[in-house]
Amino acid sequence: MTGAPAVPEGRIVLVRHGKTEWSESGQHTGTTDIVLTEQGEADAATLGARLSGFDFGLVLSSPRQRARRTAEIAGYSPEIDDNLVEWDYGAYEGRTTKEIRAELGYDWTVFEHGVVPGASAGETVEEVAARASRVLLRAAPVLASRDVLLFGHGHALRILATVFLREQPRGAAKLLLDAGSVSVLEHEREQPAIRLWNSLG
Numbered sequence: 001m002t003g004a005p006a007v008p009e010g011r012i013v014l015v016r017h018g019k020t021e022w023s024e025s026g027q028h029t030g031t032t033d034i035v036l037t038e039q040g041e042a043d044a045a046t047l048g049a050r051l052s053g054f055d056f057g058l059v060l061s062s063p064r065q066r067a068r069r070t071a072e073i074a075g076y077s078p079e080i081d082d083n084l085v086e087w088d089y090g091a092y093e094g095r096t097t098k099e100i101r102a103e104l105g106y107d108w109t110v111f112e113h114g115v116v117p118g119a120s121a122g123e124t125v126e127e128v129a130a131r132a133s134r135v136l137l138r139a140a141p142v143l144a145s146r147d148v149l150l151f152g153h154g155h156a157l158r159i160l161a162t163v164f165l166r167e168q169p170r171g172a173a174k175l176l177l178d179a180g181s182v183s184v185l186e187h188e189r190e191q192p193a194i195r196l197w198n199s200l201g
Contacts, residue, residue, distance in 0.1 A: 010143035011195065012136075012164065012185040013054060014150050014157045015074070017066040018044040019179040023154070026096045028110070030089040031120055033065050040070070043180035047074035050182055050199075057146030058139060060084060062153060070180075071151040078151055081138065083131040086153035090115040090122025110155065111173035125159065129169035132160035154179070161185060165192050 018040030022029040036044065051074065061071045061078035062085050071078045092100055092115050101108050115122040139148040150157070158172035164185050177183070177198055184196040 006144065007187050007190055008140070008143040009145050010057070010147045010186075011054065012139060012143065012148050012150065013051065013056075014152065014161065014177075014183040014185070015047060015051075015070065016154050016157055016177050016179055016181050017062075017064075017070040017151065018042075018073075020066050022094070023179045026098070027094050028087075028089040028092050028096070029066075029153075030086045030093050032093060036066055036069050040066070040179065041073055044070045044073035047180075047182070050201075051149065054147040054149070056149045057142040059149040059151075060135065060138070061151035062086070062156075064153070067151045067153065074151075076149065076151075078149070081135060083134045083138075084150060084152040084156065085131075087125075087128050087155045087159075088115075088120050088123040089118075090120055091118025092116070092122075093118060093120070109173065111170050125169050125172075128156055128159045129163050132156065132163045132169075135160060136164060157183070161194070165194070 018036045020034045020036055020040060022034055059076050059078040060081040061067045063080045063082055114124055142148050154177045158175045158177050159169045161175055162169050162172045178200060181198045181200050183198060186195045
């Protein structure tokens with residue numbers, strides 16, 4: 001259709017940081033600035049080759065060292081974007097789902113039931129989605145012709161994907177994302193779509 005906006009040619013590549021002790025134990029890691037394990041660093045070293053086929057016009061990272069270190073090992077010097085930080089889990093920071101469920105007495109999930117204030121105020125899923133929207137707005141001009149690379153965290157990147165797909169952010173519960181994984185979002189004609197999800201190889 002004449003005058004219709006051009007479909008973005010670029011792709012959004014999501015990289016969840018490499019393994020940490022807490023990602024392995026299942027502890028919720030939001031504000032805690034934890035380091036990569038040796039395996040996490042080794043996995044990050046494979047990213048350079050896995051990302052070599054893209055044309056990145058913008059590379060962003062969460063300020064947390066687990067994300068920044070993953071980017072560095074992969075061979076990138078990202079701009080820091082505070083909107084890419086992980087969900088603020090409030091009182092559930094550092095705790096496993098099993099522990100939280102034992103305390104509450106029901107099958108709690110972060111996407112369905114949310115968090116409660118603790119050392120930090122915590123965030124709602126909608127607040128995390130609002131941050132994701134700001135990242136996507138920043139990426140939009142670049143995506144007209146080039147790719148965008150984002151280094152971040154499991155829950156926040158899952159929510160960002162739902163925002164990109166124009167779905168409800170709580171639907172991110174159905175998008176599993178492993179440490180060290182690569183995912184690719186793009187447009188199929190006018191529709192936002194998933195090209196690749198949770199690739200570890």
